[in-house]
Amino acid sequence: MVLKCSPIQLAHSVLLTLGIIWLTPVWAAQEIRVGAAHFPPYTVRPERGADTGLLSKLLNALNQLQSDYRFVLVPSSIPRRVRDFERGRVDMMMFENPAWGWQELSYTAVDMGLEDAEVFVARQNPDRAQRYFDDLSGKRLALFSGYHYAFAGFNSAPKFLTNTFSATLTYSHESNLLMVLRGRADIALMTRSNLIDIQRYDPKVKSQIMVSERVDQVYRHYALLRLDAPIKSQEFAQMLNNLRDSGQLRAIFGPYQIDVVAM
Incomplete structure (x- = not known):
């Protein structure tokens, strides 16, 4: 048996299909996984799922700044963070320094312009x-x-x-x-x-x-990015520059006497 549609029903079906297509985002924000090891006041017990440290505040500022990427916090630990980075569990580590056990790994370092x-x-x-x-x-x-x-x-x-x-x-x-x-x-x-x-x-x-x-x-803080991270170092550096120019970096880090300096 062949079901027949009236012209009005057919037009309604086509419009409904187009509406669904139009309402569906053409692209979704690319997720950037940022490793978080307990390092107060930067990161405070991230494994408990309610981090209140400076890293969370920075990620919120980055997410509000743009919509191409969504920075998410991935709990790690001081001893485990290098292994998590090497195995691709995270795309990026922040508040790091190349001298702190990263010498054997390949990565791109971005100067965050922060000193403690x-x-x-x-x-x-x-x-x-x-x-x-x-x-x-x-x-x-x-x-x-x-x-x-x-x-x-x-x-x-x-x-x-x-x-x-x-x-x-x-x-x-x-x-x-x-x-x-x-x-x-x-x-x-x-x-x-x-x-x-x-x-x-x-x-x-x-x-x-x-x-x-x-x-x-x-010590000067750097962000370390995996070579295959979804975001390029130049893009991330520009985001930090935007937050610096708007005064948001100073608002986040200034109360803790973390110096916001030129990159």
Whole structure:
């Protein structure tokens, strides 16, 4: 049996089909997977699914800036992030530095124009002055496991740090600071931005600690892109420039004394 359609029914069917085509996007935003390892205040426990760090704020700004790409956060960890990048689980890592264990991999680096620093922190003592930080020998250090420190020649191997510097390694700046305050460690190495963040939430800490004028390192942040990443380095650099020119980078990072500098 052959079903027949009236001209009106046929026209209605054609218009409905065209309407569906017109309502369907011609293209969808390309997803860019950004690795997120716990690195406060940049990334805060991303594995819990409710990251409140600076990386999330930056990704939101990037997504609002344009519609060609959608930047999404993919939880990783400090020890695992290089392997995740190498295996293609993520397309990009931000707030990195080529000297931090990336020497054997192929990638494109984009200067983010952001600078932070690592400082020494000790418990406040009337008899202590800045010279206390001049010599680290014989002092118990509290360090973040997996971090690359200038005083240690950027060697992050746990055995080297524990044997050479009597270091205790943790995965928390807060724990390292508590070790200093409770007398279980003499000096903690802390990211300046993270120390500022802790003091904002617990102001009494400021009167209990002495922060070094000596800086272990000033580090420049880079974004590392896989060679086959969906986005090109030039495109991403231009996005960062747009956020810098609009003042959004300074609004995100300025409160943590992370310097927004020329690329």
